[in-house]
Amino acid sequence: MARERRRPERLDQPREVRRALVPTRSYDPDAFGRLSERIARFIGTGRFLVYMTVFVIVWVIFNVLAEKLIFDDYPFILLTLMLSLQASYAAPLILLAQNRQADRDRVQYEQDRARAERNIADTDYLTRELASLRMAVGDVATRDFLRSEMRQLLDDLEERRGERERDET
Numbered sequence: 001m002a003r004e005r006r007r008p009e010r011l012d013q014p015r016e017v018r019r020a021l022v023p024t025r026s027y028d029p030d031a032f033g034r035l036s037e038r039i040a041r042f043i044g045t046g047r048f049l050v051y052m053t054v055f056v057i058v059w060v061i062f063n064v065l066a067e068k069l070i071f072d073d074y075p076f077i078l079l080t081l082m083l084s085l086q087a088s089y090a091a092p093l094i095l096l097a098q099n100r101q102a103d104r105d106r107v108q109y110e111q112d113r114a115r116a117e118r119n120i121a122d123t124d125y126l127t128r129e130l131a132s133l134r135m136a137v138g139d140v141a142t143r144d145f146l147r148s149e150m151r152q153l154l155d156d157l158e159e160r161r162g163e164r165e166r167d168e169t
Helices: 029-043 046-065 077-139 143-168
Strands: none
16 A cells, blocks of 8 residues: 655645535634624623523413413422523533633733733833933033023123222223
8 A cells, every 4th residue: 555645834825725524614713702792791680691591480370370270389499400500501611701801801901911012111211312302402502591691791891980980080
């Protein structure tokens, strides 16, 4: 029997699509996740608690008072089974919704961290630029310095003019 030689997989090219003998169904995991989030949001509301409370009360009253139409006797086994089934589906849906929210929060935290790092880098750059400008301005005559020098020169000129006028008289 001749062994079939397999080509080594190339990592720079996508894998070949294999066709299955039986067609498989595909589903959109995001659509299922969005549905689970909607269900989890509804289960976590007061409205849901009121609906469930009313449902259980009506169930119990109907099965206690309606003698001929009783379909679930006193231990209410069918009601317990239905509530257990609802809880067994609700828990994983709530966990899925929490995981999706945690993923969104993680992405948001990473973006916030990157933004904060950019802000710190920008602030450091601006601080260095401001310090270099202050050092450069320290070597340059400022407006106040020029005004005081001009005022002093003007005072000196007036003083000399006064001396000349006294000497001429």
